[in-house]
Amino acid sequence: MKLSEESHVGEVAPATSLMMSSKNAIYQLAKWVAILSIVIMFLSLMTGVIVRYVLSTNLGWVTEIPNLFFPWLTMSAIVAAAARNEHIGIDLIVDQLPVLMRKPVLFLTNALAVIAFGLIAYRGLDVVNIAGSQRLPITQVGMSWAYWSVVAGFAAMAVVSLANIGMLLTGREEHAASQVPHGEEEL
Structure with a gap:
């Protein structure tokens, strides 16, 4: 039995x-982690400057804060993007492909990204275990x-790529394009 067009759209819409929603939630979380990281680094460094010039002393912990939060700022910006x-992508190549080839290329690219990002995250657990004994x-x-x-x-980037695959499979590949006009994002 073949599904009617209306029932197919009804099933695809919630999945899409x-x-x-998953990609938007990841974006919002990454954006707020970046904002929080910047604020914490700014406040700690500003505190260090004020204490140095007002009290003529040094707060040693101030120099450690960027070591803790700059990696979070960097990764959250990458995830948000x-x-x-x-x-950064090479849309020029995909745009030059015949229409029938674009979807398979996007699918393959995102599938490779899921595998690569998943492996990097998994192997990163080893680094976390090794670095766990090192203290500032x-x-x-x-x-x-x-x-x-x-x-x-x-x-998070593996989940984003997985969501991109899902949107391609549900026929919503137009959502794989940039979602925000450059320079016009609202907070």
Whole structure:
């Protein structure tokens, strides 16, 4: 028995909506992690400057804060760009392909990305375990905190690529294109 066009669209819409919602949730989380990282680094460094010039002393922990939060800022920016399909890509090549070849190329690219990002996240767990015993000298925070950004970031990028595959399979590949006009994103 063949599904009617209306029932097929009814089944596809919730799946596509779920994938789009997942990508949007990942984007929002990554954006707020980046904002929080910037604010924390700015406040700690500003505190260090004020204390140095007002009290003529040094706060040692201030120099450790960027070591902990800069990796989170970097990975969250990468994830946010991937979730909005604003990452560096070679669309020129895909755009030059015949229409029938674009979908398989996008599918293959995203499938390879899921595998690669998943493996990087998985292997990053080994780095987290190794770095867990290393501590920053003043705050005594484990260096694994910074390396968790790699695991979380690449796992999120694998999920984004998986959502892109799902949208391609449901026939919603137009959502794989950039979702935000350049320079016009709202906060």
